[in-house]
Amino acid sequence: MTASTTAGEFPGGPGLFRLTPEVAHLNHGSYGAVPVPVQEVQAAYQREAHADPDAFFLAVPDRLAAARTRVAEHLAEDPGGLAFVSNATEAANLAVNAAPLFPGDEILVTDHGYGTVVAAAARRAPLVTARLDPDLADEDAVREAVLAALTPRTKVAVLDHISSPTARIIASPELLADLADRGITTVVDGAHALGMLADPLAGRADFWFGNLHKWGYGPHGSAVLAVAPAHRSRVQPLVPSWEDRHGFPRAVEFRATADYTGRLAAPEGLDLLARLDAAKVRAHNAALAAYGAELLAGLPGLRPLPHSPGVAMRSLRLPPGTAETREQAVALREELATRHRIRVLVWPWPGGGGIRVCGQIYNRPEEYERLAAVLRAYV
Incomplete structure (x- = not known):
């Protein structure tokens, strides 16, 4: 057929x-598109914020936690290890900043990586780049090419789950397991995985992030960062807030007077996807x-x-x-x-x-x- x-x-x-x-x-993969039912839910939150700003913003941290729990249920993930973020680039910065690195250590990236995610890694440590021929036949060939690029100084690997330009799975569960066996901390850019793959967190990377606004039908400006328990205490918000005392994930999610309506409406997108089958x-x-x-x-x-x-x-x-x-x-x-x-x-x-x-x-x-x-x- x-x-x-x-x-x-x-x-x-x-x-x-x-x-x-x-x-x-x-070109849905670049920016996504928000379904009308999700737009309407977000619009209702926006009306609420305009009607009584004090009541709305004072309740935001708890309401974000409730929305996060709904998203976590769709992902079969611990809500305590999941945080709302604005997009994959923000999540990449949070992840590489929290990754355990010391002077002289390197971060491995690939030449298929998304530009701003690679830039976030370059701010933290010197890079070593795995060159992946677009014609590599299968995931095993991709895995071998990534492993061959490791050096004794490589301590962190930043990999696409599904590469943006070439639409290939790179961070397969087998590759993640191989890297873990070598003591490499894994950071996975799952921008396209959430909603497109049945189990987007398969392989359990140390840090994984994905957009809700692409294949998960969420509003723009909604994404999540999943962090393994061993690393959660090191994740520091990019902007300090009154929620910092709570640590991850609440400290990462709250940024004072920002627009939270997209995150609050994001679970509606995953609910819609489930209703559609x-x-x-x-x-x-x-x-x-x-x-x-x-x-x-x-x-x-x-x-x-x-x-x-x-x-x-x-x-x-x-x-x-x-x-x-x-x-x-x-x-x-x-x-x-x-x-x-x-x-x-x-x-x-x-x-x-x-x-x-x-x-x-x-x-x-x-x-x-x-x-x-x-x-x-x-x-």
Whole structure:
């Protein structure tokens, strides 16, 4: 059975969002999209905050704890080891700052890592980079490449759970176990895992963080950081607050007069995913992404990259001379967006950049067909 025989429209899916219908939104992995029921819950919290600010903000720490408990239930995680944060980049800074490092120690990253997460690691210690060929065949090959890059000074590894540009699982449970056996503290960027994978915390990294606003249907500005018990006492908030005396996680979550409505509404996104049947949603999204990749692979010069099973994003390499630099990649991305009203991720890579398509319940097969027809003129 090919992707073309399994891709279709998710019943009622497009109606759950307020996306501009003339635009083919094939880039859910970058910013996500908030379903209408979740928007409405957040709007109710915003009205409450405007109606009586004192009452709202005085109650925020306890209400965040209650919302965190609801999220933890979806993740089968201890709510005492989970903290709300604004996004994956904030979580990365909290994690690397808390990781046990001494002068002369190194942090391992990969050349698939998200730029601001890698930058957070570079602020803390010298980096050693594992070079991962986008064409590596499977998770075992990825694991071997990461382990081969370790040096005697490597004490922390910062790894993508699912890489943003190439849509590959890197931090597999097997790799995390191998690193733990070597005494390496693991920090996993799970920006795309929460909502996309059935068990996003599989492997139990020392630090794991993921966005709720992408595949978990939460509002923008909502994410979580999970910390193993041995490290929780070292996690220090980036901004001091009156909740510091409580330690992790409350000290991390509270920032005085900030907008907490997205975090309070975030559990509604995971509840909605469960009501829609999370397994059905994941299967649908993966099938749509596969259909899009199948269409693009038929264009001259485009080559599909190996993908991980069940991932709702697919990437393909573009021909040599196309999107090899950041400037070229941005230019092609914006040309597709402004001229053709199609949103995709185009990422730079020497020898030919890449293009990534995503599948979500608001997407339809004809949107990928439209992309394939348009892209032919550029490759």
